[in-house]
Amino acid sequence: MIDRGDLLAALDRAAARKVTIISAPAGSGKTSLIRAWAGRPGHSHQLAVVPVQRGQQDAQLFWLALLDAVRQATGAVRGAGPAAATPDFNARAMVDRVLSELADARRDLTLVIDDLHELTSLAALAQLTRLLTNLPPGVHAILATRHDLRLRLQQLRLAGELSEIRAPDLRFSERETRELLDASGIALSEAGTARLHQRTEGWAAGLRLAAISLAGHPDPERFVAEFSGSDRTVAEYLLAEMLDRQRGDVQRLLLRTCLLDRVNGELGDLLTGRPGSERILLELEDANAFVVSLDPERTSFRYHHLFADLLRLELRRRMPQQVPELHRRAASWFIQRGQVVDAIRHTQAAGDWPDAARLLADHSFSLTLDGQTQTIQALVRAFPPGADHPELALVRAMGDLGQGHLNEAAAHLAVAETYAGTAASDRRRRLRVAIASLKLSLARRRGHLAGVVEQVKFLDSPLTTQSDEDIALGSDLRAVALLNLGTVEAWSQALPDAERHLREGAVLAREIGRPYLEVGCLAQLGFASKIRPFATVQRRCLEAIALADRHGWAAEPVIAPALIALTGALVWTGDFDEAERWLQRTEQALQTDTGPDIRLIMHLAGGILHAGRGRNQQALEEFSAAEYLRSQLEGSHSLASEVTGWLLATQARLGMTGEARDLLAALDDERAGSGEIRNACAVICLAEGDPAGALRAAQDVLDGAVPVIGYVTVVEAQLLAGLAHRELGDQRAARQAAERALALAEPDRLVLPFAMTGSRGLLEDLPRHETAHGALLTDILDIMRGSSAAVGDRSPAPPAEELSPGELRVLRYLPTNLSRVEIASELSVSRNTVSTHIRNIYAKLGVSDRSSAVRRARGLRLLSAGRMK
Amino acid sequence: MKPGHLTGLDHGGMDPGPALYTIRIDGHLGATMLSAFPALVPRRRGRHTLLTGLLDRSALYGVLGEIEALGLNLLEVRRHAPHRESPRPGDSRSP
Numbered sequence: 001m002i003d004r005g006d007l008l009a010a011l012d013r014a015a016a017r018k019v020t021i022i023s024a025p026a027g028s029g030k031t032s033l034i035r036a037w038a039g040r041p042g043h044s045h046q047l048a049v050v051p052v053q054r055g056q057q058d059a060q061l062f063w064l065a066l067l068d069a070v071r072q073a074t075g076a077v078r079g080a081g082p083a084a085a086t087p088d089f090n091a092r093a094m095v096d097r098v099l100s101e102l103a104d105a106r107r108d109l110t111l112v113i114d115d116l117h118e119l120t121s122l123a124a125l126a127q128l129t130r131l132l133t134n135l136p137p138g139v140h141a142i143l144a145t146r147h148d149l150r151l152r153l154q155q156l157r158l159a160g161e162l163s164e165i166r167a168p169d170l171r172f173s174e175r176e177t178r179e180l181l182d183a184s185g186i187a188l189s190e191a192g193t194a195r196l197h198q199r200t201e202g203w204a205a206g207l208r209l210a211a212i213s214l215a216g217h218p219d220p221e222r223f224v225a226e227f228s229g230s231d232r233t234v235a236e237y238l239l240a241e242m243l244d245r246q247r248g249d250v251q252r253l254l255l256r257t258c259l260l261d262r263v264n265g266e267l268g269d270l271l272t273g274r275p276g277s278e279r280i281l282l283e284l285e286d287a288n289a290f291v292v293s294l295d296p297e298r299t300s301f302r303y304h305h306l307f308a309d310l311l312r313l314e315l316r317r318r319m320p321q322q323v324p325e326l327h328r329r330a331a332s333w334f335i336q337r338g339q340v341v342d343a344i345r346h347t348q349a350a351g352d353w354p355d356a357a358r359l360l361a362d363h364s365f366s367l368t369l370d371g372q373t374q375t376i377q378a379l380v381r382a383f384p385p386g387a388d389h390p391e392l393a394l395v396r397a398m399g400d401l402g403q404g405h406l407n408e409a410a411a412h413l414a415v416a417e418t419y420a421g422t423a424a425s426d427r428r429r430r431l432r433v434a435i436a437s438l439k440l441s442l443a444r445r446r447g448h449l450a451g452v453v454e455q456v457k458f459l460d461s462p463l464t465t466q467s468d469e470d471i472a473l474g475s476d477l478r479a480v481a482l483l484n485l486g487t488v489e490a491w492s493q494a495l496p497d498a499e500r501h502l503r504e505g506a507v508l509a510r511e512i513g514r515p516y517l518e519v520g521c522l523a524q525l526g527f528a529s530k531i532r533p534f535a536t537v538q539r540r541c542l543e544a545i546a547l548a549d550r551h552g553w554a555a556e557p558v559i560a561p562a563l564i565a566l567t568g569a570l571v572w573t574g575d576f577d578e579a580e581r582w583l584q585r586t587e588q589a590l591q592t593d594t595g596p597d598i599r600l601i602m603h604l605a606g607g608i609l610h611a612g613r614g615r616n617q618q619a620l621e622e623f624s625a626a627e628y629l630r631s632q633l634e635g636s637h638s639l640a641s642e643v644t645g646w647l648l649a650t651q652a653r654l655g656m657t658g659e660a661r662d663l664l665a666a667l668d669d670e671r672a673g674s675g676e677i678r679n680a681c682a683v684i685c686l687a688e689g690d691p692a693g694a695l696r697a698a699q700d701v702l703d704g705a706v707p708v709i710g711y712v713t714v715v716e717a718q719l720l721a722g723l724a725h726r727e728l729g730d731q732r733a734a735r736q737a738a739e740r741a742l743a744l745a746e747p748d749r750l751v752l753p754f755a756m757t758g759s760r761g762l763l764e765d766l767p768r769h770e771t772a773h774g775a776l777l778t779d780i781l782d783i784m785r786g787s788s789a790a791v792g793d794r795s796p797a798p799p800a801e802e803l804s805p806g807e808l809r810v811l812r813y814l815p816t817n818l819s820r821v822e823i824a825s826e827l828s829v830s831r832n833t834v835s836t837h838i839r840n841i842y843a844k845l846g847v848s849d850r851s852s853a854v855r856r857a858r859g860l861r862l863l864s865a866g867r868m869k
Numbered sequence: 870m871k872p873g874h875l876t877g878l879d880h881g882g883m884d885p886g887p888a889l890y891t892i893r894i895d896g897h898l899g900a901t902m903l904s905a906f907p908a909l910v911p912r913r914r915g916r917h918t919l920l921t922g923l924l925d926r927s928a929l930y931g932v933l934g935e936i937e938a939l940g941l942n943l944l945e946v947r948r949h950a951p952h953r954e955s956p957r958p959g960d961s962r963s964p
Contacts, residue, residue, distance in 0.1 A: 026937065236901055239901075313905050
């Protein structure tokens with residue numbers, strides 16, 4: 001390689017702008033230029049290089065490669081190694097990730113994307129435009145391509161931040177031609193050099209091919225003369241010359257391995273049927289003969305694309321009947337190493353369509369879990385139309401499900417099922433298990449529990465497997481099936497089963513190394529935990545979210561159930577501001593909409609948040625949206641009565657009692673008989689000025705005569721009964737009801753039912769000395785008065801030293817007007833202990849009186865922190 | 870129901886159907902290079918090679934892509950009259 005100083009200087013100048021595009025035909029020397037530029041000593045840039053794979057149709061793979069390259073360059077390889085692909089890919093979020101990694105780069109960084117013309121995904125190009133127009137300061141990009149791309153970079157152009165290097169810039173000058181010949185030890189006259197330069201027009205690939213042939217040639221002048229005299233295209237002439245000049249074993253290797261994307265010694269030996277391929281590859285690279293190693297150890301190589309394309313034509317011309325056999329041998333090698341996609345490609349290239357279909361059907365499951373959905377679809381499209389393979393029906397069903405085309409998926413599954421019945425016995429079981437698992441997914445997305453339960457028998461019977469492949473596939477299928485089963489159980493009434501299956505799924509997923517499934521199971525587990533104490537719910541959700549974070553999936557739909565469950569738990573315990581933050585995160589994660597089921601619970605969470613804050617109009621909108629979505633889903637939905645109940649109650653509170661009555665009348669008996677709906681009736685009665693009717697409705701719940709989703713409904717019923725008693729003038733009964741509500745709410749420190757039922761007056765009527773739950777009472781009233789909301793605006797500095805658990809317990813009583821003696825009695829400690837705690841609290845918070853301590857504690861959110869423990 | 874397939878032709882949009890194209894390339898193409906263009910008939914014209922054949926839009930862009938991939942020098946793409954079905958008896962000759 002010679003030093004093309006002028007050209008390097010030109011690239012230097014170009015690279016000072018944000019984006020440089022090197023656009024020139026095949027063989028112009030783009031990659032060589034970039035290599036030479038990057039390899040100069042004293043180069044202070046960090047370099048992230050992304051070579052785009054041939055025919056790259058999978059946007060996700062491209063972006064993952066780019067993200068990896070950036071991470072390697074910045075040295076930010078955190079924790080889990082290379083980023084993992086996901087079945088549902090969010091391109092926007094990925095670009096955001098890349099941008100944030102780039103922003104973290106401590107030194108200047110140059111992003112190099114080579115062979116960008118190979119990226120055929122339009123979506124990827126669109127996102128790439130966004131990346132390039134938003135590069136942080138200190139980050140530059142160099143793109144190399146064979147033709148101009150559909151990147152909308154006018155912004156950069158207008159700002160003077162775009163530069164181009166094109167074919168004429170890359171051409172070798174006559175002087176550089178001379179230098180190349182000298183560097184290769186070729187003695188050629190000036191006239192000969194001029195003729196060579198003219199004939200090749202300074203085309204880099206041509207000159208390199210010529211140099212290889214000229215090196216050690218007995219008569220260089222004659223070679224050039226004949227070359228000039230020929231009208232044959234440069235590439236073809238020089239390739240033929242170069243090839244002829246090689247030893248027999250080299251020719252054999254080049255021709256027989258050119259149909260691979262990547263070559264190594266083993267594969268070379270396999271395809272040539274001779275040993276010694278590795279040595280030849282190393283020799284070729286050393287001779288600068290269009291062979292390039294891909295790793296520092298020089299075990300894996302690739303041929304220059306143009307070179308490989310020409311060799312392939314030559315191979316087909318010389319030995320056409322060998323080609324399918326070569327592909328088959330390559331395919332078997334790849335299969336042994338589990339490189340399934342390459343194996344399928346070569347099987348297709350050999351024209352063995354039924355085998356390719358079988359391979360694809362067998363592996364599409366685990367490929368999907370590996371996030372290679374677009375690759376799979378590209379492989380499916382490569383099958384010739386007309387020759388239809390029933391095996392492909394399974395793969396197509398998978399693709400349909402991923403995109404939410406549920407009816408098409410069902411149709412394809414039917415075809416697959418018919419075929420499975422006729423398959424050979426060893427494959428029949430595997431196919432049936434795969435089909436069962438897809439049916440499970442389908443039923444889950446439709447919310448159809450009964451449909452799901454049918455498929456379970458395949459799960460419970462152990463797989464009698466033979467190969468390791470079978471076992472792996474079986475485990476994958478089992479984990480996915482557990483996830484789907486647990487999810488649909490959580491959405492129906494079977495919560496204990498849901499927890500069991502989801503936990504099993506998470507453990508299995510971890511064993512088999514499927515982090516995406518593990519996160520999925522844990523996220524759904526967080527959601528399924530709703531019968532547990534809220535502290536447990538929060539803990540499980542945060543666990544799932546932390547795991548998702550570690551893998552970079554914090555903004556992916558897979559974690560949404562946990563985000564929503566966490567939001568819900570925070571709303572129930574009155575932590576509205578924090579809940580709002582999590583709700584916003586959920587909205588971001590669900591931008592690639594995953595269906596009515598998830599959006600329903602998001603609206604529900606939004607609804608209760610608004611209701612808790614007393615914003616009934618917004619709450620109504622959310623509950624109405626949730627109700628609409630609920631009606632779209634099949635099967636009885638565990639949240640159905642909550643959704644409908646709150647919708648009715650909110651309508652009533654806004655004075656829309658007529659609409660509420662109509663909706664109520666339209667419910668079937670089963671639904672109308674649930675505790676949540678009875679409570680809603682009570683609310684309607686109260687709004688209509690019929691406290692006696694309200695009391696009757698609430699009493700049904702309190703008597704345990706109707707089913708309820710959980711104890712929160714009973715709390716609500718107590719409060720509604722209390723409000724009714726109040727209207728009827730029975731103060732004592734009202735106070736008793738309020739006290740019972742507080743007692744039920746104490747363990748979880750529930751706030752929401754009090755806020756939603758508007759029980760402020762009821763609580764304020766409760767004399768402090770008559771309640772055993774003074775701290776909770778005060779908390780709830782503060783939240784309802786909105787005092788904690790106002791406090792959130794200031795952000796005071798945290799205390800120098802954290803408060804101990806004992807101090808936190810006392811702290812919670814400070815907002816009440818209980819004396820120290822009374823507090824001591826509440827906590828069953830001595831008065832002196834309480835005084836000591838209070839002294840420490842004042843000291844740590846930097847205050848000298850009780851009310852300041854309370855204010856400070858609120859500002860630091862210490863009072864609510866106590867609730868989460 | 871046949872699962873959704875897209876066959877080679879795009880049935881949407883204004884596909885005018887196959888037409889006769891002549892593509893001019895710098896230099897003579899030998900047997901190896903020509904094997905990349907099985908649907909086209911080669912002729913030599915001076916120092917150039919002319920490749921002629923019936924191509925619909927997809928096939929045309931495929932050929933252009935191949936020319937780019939092989940590093941050939943494209944000089945001209947010329948389209949002749951659009952192809953029609955062989956005339957049925959009684960049809961007047963089209964110009």
